[in-house]
Amino acid sequence: MSVLVVGSMAYDSVETPFAKVDDALGGSATFFSTAASYFSPVNLVAVVGDDFDMQDIDFLYHRNVNMEGLVREKGKTFRWKGRYLDNMNDRETIYTELNVFEHFNPVLPESYKDSDYVFLANINPDLQYHVVQQTRHPKFVAMDTMNFWISGSLEQLKRTLSVVDALMINDSEVRDLSGEHNLFTGARKIQAMGPKTLVIKKGEHGALLIHNDSYFFCPAFPVENLYDPTGAGDTFAGGFMGYLAMFDKIDDAHLRRAVVYASAMASFCVEAFSMDRLKSLKNEDIEIRANAIVQMTHVNL
Amino acid sequence: MSVLVVGSMAYDSVETPFAKVDDALGGSATFFSTAASYFSPVNLVAVVGDDFDMQDIDFLYHRNVNMEGLVREKGKTFRWKGRYLDNMNDRETIYTELNVFEHFNPVLPESYKDSDYVFLANINPDLQYHVVQQTRHPKFVAMDTMNFWISGSLEQLKRTLSVVDALMINDSEVRDLSGEHNLFTGARKIQAMGPKTLVIKKGEHGALLIHNDSYFFCPAFPVENLYDPTGAGDTFAGGFMGYLAMFDKIDDAHLRRAVVYASAMASFCVEAFSMDRLKSLKNEDIEIRANAIVQMTHVNL
Numbered sequence: 001m002s003v004l005v006v007g008s009m010a011y012d013s014v015e016t017p018f019a020k021v022d023d024a025l026g027g028s029a030t031f032f033s034t035a036a037s038y039f040s041p042v043n044l045v046a047v048v049g050d051d052f053d054m055q056d057i058d059f060l061y062h063r064n065v066n067m068e069g070l071v072r073e074k075g076k077t078f079r080w081k082g083r084y085l086d087n088m089n090d091r092e093t094i095y096t097e098l099n100v101f102e103h104f105n106p107v108l109p110e111s112y113k114d115s116d117y118v119f120l121a122n123i124n125p126d127l128q129y130h131v132v133q134q135t136r137h138p139k140f141v142a143m144d145t146m147n148f149w150i151s152g153s154l155e156q157l158k159r160t161l162s163v164v165d166a167l168m169i170n171d172s173e174v175r176d177l178s179g180e181h182n183l184f185t186g187a188r189k190i191q192a193m194g195p196k197t198l199v200i201k202k203g204e205h206g207a208l209l210i211h212n213d214s215y216f217f218c219p220a221f222p223v224e225n226l227y228d229p230t231g232a233g234d235t236f237a238g239g240f241m242g243y244l245a246m247f248d249k250i251d252d253a254h255l256r257r258a259v260v261y262a263s264a265m266a267s268f269c270v271e272a273f274s275m276d277r278l279k280s281l282k283n284e285d286i287e288i289r290a291n292a293i294v295q296m297t298h299v300n301l
Numbered sequence: 302m303s304v305l306v307v308g309s310m311a312y313d314s315v316e317t318p319f320a321k322v323d324d325a326l327g328g329s330a331t332f333f334s335t336a337a338s339y340f341s342p343v344n345l346v347a348v349v350g351d352d353f354d355m356q357d358i359d360f361l362y363h364r365n366v367n368m369e370g371l372v373r374e375k376g377k378t379f380r381w382k383g384r385y386l387d388n389m390n391d392r393e394t395i396y397t398e399l400n401v402f403e404h405f406n407p408v409l410p411e412s413y414k415d416s417d418y419v420f421l422a423n424i425n426p427d428l429q430y431h432v433v434q435q436t437r438h439p440k441f442v443a444m445d446t447m448n449f450w451i452s453g454s455l456e457q458l459k460r461t462l463s464v465v466d467a468l469m470i471n472d473s474e475v476r477d478l479s480g481e482h483n484l485f486t487g488a489r490k491i492q493a494m495g496p497k498t499l500v501i502k503k504g505e506h507g508a509l510l511i512h513n514d515s516y517f518f519c520p521a522f523p524v525e526n527l528y529d530p531t532g533a534g535d536t537f538a539g540g541f542m543g544y545l546a547m548f549d550k551i552d553d554a555h556l557r558r559a560v561v562y563a564s565a566m567a568s569f570c571v572e573a574f575s576m577d578r579l580k581s582l583k584n585e586d587i588e589i590r591a592n593a594i595v596q597m598t599h600v601n602l
Contacts (some may be wrong), residue, residue: 087482181388183505184523204484205506206518217507217520217597222485256600290602296518297598299557301591 001139001245002066005032006045006106006131007121007234009052009070013081014230014273016088021228024274025056027078028121028144031231034278035238035265036119037063038286040245043112045069045131049077049100059279068109075100088226089203108134117245119237120164122146125157132163140250142166142197142241144233150176158193165250166197168237174200183208199240199259201233209259214252218259219296221267221289228273232266235278239265264289302440302546303367306333307346307407307432308422308535310353310371314382315531315574317389322529325575326357328379329422329445332532335579336539336566337420338364339587341546344413346370346432350378350401360580369410376401389527390504409435418546420538421465423447426458433464441551443467443498443542445534451477459494466551467498469538475501484509485516500541500560502534510560515553519560520597522568522590529574533567536579540566565590 005028012026029046036042042065050072061067078101081094106127113136120128120143128143135141141164149157150173157177161167167190171183178186187198187210200208202220209216240262247254264286271277306329313327330347337343343366351373362368379402382395407428414437421429421444429444436442442465450458451474458478462468468491472484479487488499488511501509503521510517541563548555565587572578 182525182527184525202506205503206520208520215523215597216600218600219507219509219518222516224483224485226483253601257602260600260602294600294602296516297520297600299517299519299561299595299598300554301558301561301588301595 001116001248002041002043003036003117003119003241003245004043004045004108004112004115004135005029005036005119005121005238005241006128007032007123008078008101009046009048010078010080010101012230012274013079013094014228015083016228017084017086019227019273021273023079026080026231026274028234030057030060030275031234031269031278032119032121032238032241033060033065034063034275035235035269036242036245037065038265038281038283039239039242039261040117042066042242043069043115045106045108045112047071047073047100047104049073049075052077059275066112069106069112073100082230084229088229091229106131116140116248117241118142119241120144120160121234121237125149125153125160129156129160129163132160139248140165140244142168142237144168144237145173147173147176161190161194164195166199167195168199168201168233168240170201170203170233174198197255199262201236203229207236207259207263209255211252211255216252216256216259217297218263219293220263221293223267223270226270229270231274232269235269236262236266239263260290260293261286263293302417302549303342303344304337304418304420304542304546305344305346305409305413305416305436306330306337306420306422306539306542307429308333308424309379309402310347310349310358311379311381311402313531313575314380314395315529316384317529318385318387320528320574322574324380327381327532327575329535331358331361331576332535332570332579333420333422333539333542334361334366335364335576336536336570337543337546338366339566339582339584340540340543340562341418343367343543344370344416346407346409346413348372348374348401348405350374350376353378360576367412370407370413374401383531385530389530392530407432417441417549418542419443420542421445421461422535422538426450426454426461430457430461430464433461440549441466441545443469443538445469445538446474448474448477462491462495465496467500468496469500469502469534469541471502471504471534475499498556500563502537504530508537508560508564510556512553512556517553517557517560518598519564520594521564522594524568524571527571530571532575533570536570537563537567540564561591561594562587564594
């Protein structure tokens with residue numbers, strides 16, 4: 001099955017305590033597509049400026065990513081610059097230039113409208129809603145969001161939440177969106193807003209899947225050479241949705257496996273700048289890492 | 302097998318955003334013994350003042366805890382008062398009155414010296430070292446510590462680390478003790494100081510066991526009614542050591558199971574003030590919770 005993703009393509013400049021890079025390929029749709037493409041065909045919707053070098057995404061053409069929904073507009077591509085602090089968990093934004101992304105109005109090509117798996121990356125919740133309205137009977141719609149929309153566009157966000165199956169969110173966002181300190185109480189409140197499946201990303205502390213009443217916890221792979229966390233969340237989402245679409249089955253067992261593969265993909269992402277590690281993986285690398293993650297929680301009482 | 306524990310007995314006053322309690326039974330040795338006693342006999346070494354009400358620990362006598370090493374001295378019992386902030390992770394100390402604990406000099410009764418399993422709760426590392434010197438061929442010695450000793454008594458702490466098998470520590474202490482931001486790199490540095498087994502406690506984010514080169518991650522049970530985190534770390538240690546002593550086997554499989562039972566015990570601890578939930582558990586309650594924790598990471602690829 002195909003996975004539809006609507007999100008950003010960007011050039012990111014990143015500084016970490018150890019290294020820096022300028023204008024590297026980034027954006028939620030790019031990270032997502034790269035990761036998902038290891039599992040399923042991808043239909044991408046994004047916008048870039050006329051300064052965008054299409055050769056930067058040559059590898060996506062070779063990885064079964066359909067670019068029919070990629071729009072090239074007059075103007076500059078979305079640019080972001082950030083700096084990671086010593087602990088690599090906190091980051092500060094140095095600048096955000098929305099450029100052509102400012103008036104992004106995602107329109108699905110006709111051939112995308114029957115996509116069974118849909119991922120709404122972190123964009124304005126009104127646009128996310130508008131994307132869902134353009135699809136025909138998708139089997140599983142997942143979305144991302146961020147504190148900016150939770151605090152500034154809560155009603156719009158709630159409308160989008162009411163039409164999706166899954167929300168991928170980090171733990172502080174669960175607290176902001178639900179108004180609850182307790183993660184589990186907060187999660188139940190969010191489930192009542194619509195999505196019965198939550199994937200709560202906790203960075204180095206792993207990820208928690210809540211599917212109806214079932215909890216599944218997946219640790220993060222112990223990465224020692226943490227190089228650049230940018231894109232890890234979208235890469236995680238790409239692994240998750242790509243895996244689900246591959247088996248075309250939404251049940252507890254498949255969702256759990258999807259979280260393991262999502263964690264594996266995210267762990268590769270952070271080992272290099274941009275798509276550098278992600279775009280050259282072998283299936284065998286992914287299997288080895290997913291199995292290592294499972295081994296980390298293996299126990300029989 | 303018996304477990305020897307050397308630590309504190311105290312009266313704790315605790316405020317949380319939801320409730321408060323004054324002079325409730327506390328102390329590392331008390332929480333540890335209560336938890337360990339569900340698995341193995343315990344030999345306790347601690348000191349209390351002449352204001353200590355021995356009826357407060359009646360339940361320990363009935364739970365196979367040997368009190369031969371409990372010293373009652375003229376003066377007041379160790380008292381601590383703390384307040385938990387909104388998120389229940391951060392706390393501030395309102396006062397610490399060491400009282401008779403200030404000159405605690407643990408002396409092992411002859412009958413304790415052959416204990417095979419030894420736990421050194423968080424006390425001055427010189428005292429911890431002195432306790433190890435009094436034992437005869439223990440099979441497994443574990444210790445706790447805290448930032449106060451890491452920053453103020455590092456050389457003494459390193460001497461103690463060189464004679465123990467396991468260190469139970471939280472994630473920020475790993476960073477302080479190793480000087481490494483990366484938890485896994487830091488853990489390897491600490492292993493080089495002596496203990497080949499580390500149990501890194503991460504509160505709501507679970508616990509990481511590192512045994513030689515093997516990693517095991519155990520999630521925290523999803524507690525919704527988090528009432529009072531005081532004593533959770535010592536309760537965790539009690540479950541861990543009690544379980545190991547029960548089977549008298551130190552290998553990867555038993556260490557992993559011990560961490561699961563440790564997490565189960567800690568989750569009961571935080572559901573009430575003091576020993577209130579811990580002291581009235583049924584073995585069945587513990588089994589159900591340990592199995593629920595294992596179920597939370599169950600996945601087959």
